[in-house]
Amino acid sequence: MKYILTPKNFLDVALTLESGQAFRWQRHGDIWTGVVKNKVCRIVQDGLTVRFTGFTREEFIEYFDLRLDISEIYENTFSTHAEIRHLPQKYNGLRIMHQDLYECMLSFMLATNTSIPHIKSMIAKLSELCGEKIAGGYYAFPTPERILKSREKLCTCKLGYRERYIVEIARRIVDGSIELEKIKCMDYEHAVSELRGVNGIGNKVSDCICLFALKHYEAFPIDRHILDRVCRAYSSDNGFP
DNA sequence: CAGGTC
DNA sequence: CCTGG
DSSP states (O other): OEEEOOSTTOOOHHHHHTTTSOSSEEEETTEEEEEETTEEEEEEEETTEEEEESSOHHHHHHHTTTTSOHHHHHHHHGGGOGGGTTHHHHTTTOOOOOOOHHHHHHHHHHTTTSOHHHHHHHHHHHHHHHSOBOGGGOBOOOOHHHHHHTGGGGGGGOOTTHHHHHHHHHHHHHTTSSOHHHHHHSOHHHHHHHHHTSTTOOHHHHHHHHHHTSOOTTOOOOOHHHHHHHHHHTSSSOOOO
16 A cells, blocks of 8 residues: 655654654564554555555554644644744654554553663563464454463563553453543543553553543653653753753 | 653 | 563
8 A cells, every 4th residue: 555645744654653652663674564453564664655554544544643734733832832843843754643542551551660672572572472363473462351361471571560550451441440442532631530540550651541542632741751851941041952 | 770650 | 669771
C-alpha cells in the first residue's frame, strides 16, 4: 500500500517510532517492522511517500492519527510561548500515535522507572512467553487471559516489581472491574481518574495512556526530563535549552 | 541512577 | 522497589 503525505501534515516515521510512544518497532536498514493488533506490519518512508504492509490504508491513517491537523496544535499552543516556539520545526513529522488502549496501558505501566531498552525487552519477552504466535516468528501482544495462564513463568520476563501489577491488571480486565470500552468513552478528566485507580498507574502513566491511546490531546505526561526542561525554560536565568 | 508509583 | 547500562 502506498500513501502520499502532505508537507503541511507531515509524518516522519523514524522520528515517531523512535520517540518512546511505541516499543515494538525495529529498524532494519530503511524498513521498519512492528506488531500492531496481531499483525506484522512493515513501513518504508521516502520523503512524502510512505509504503506499508500489514495495515489497511485506514488503519495506517488511524495508527499515526494522520487526520489530526498537527499544524493547528502547533499554531494554537506553541506559537504563543516564546520558549518553545522553535520546537514544531525541530521535530517536524513527530506525530501523536493512536495505539490500542489495552496494549498502551500495560506498556506504559511497565515503562515506569526504567530505560527504553529494558521496556522493549520486557514487552518482547512477555510477547514471546505468552503472546499468540503470528507470521514470521513474531508474537502478538498477549491477551489478559494468556498472561494469567502464564503467571508462574512471568519471572522470565524480568518485569521486577511490575510483575504483580501486570497480573492484577490482567485479572481486573478479565473479571470486568476494569472496563476498557467504558474508559474509551470517557472524557479526559474521567479517564485519568479511572486509570489512576489502577495499581501501578500514576499521574505520568495515565497521561501517556490518555495521549497515546485515547486521543486526549490535553494530556501532558510529566516525566523527569520534561520537568527539568520546563523548569529550565521558564527559569529567570535563561539557561534554555 | 533510569521516561514513577505506592 | 526490580533490573540493566
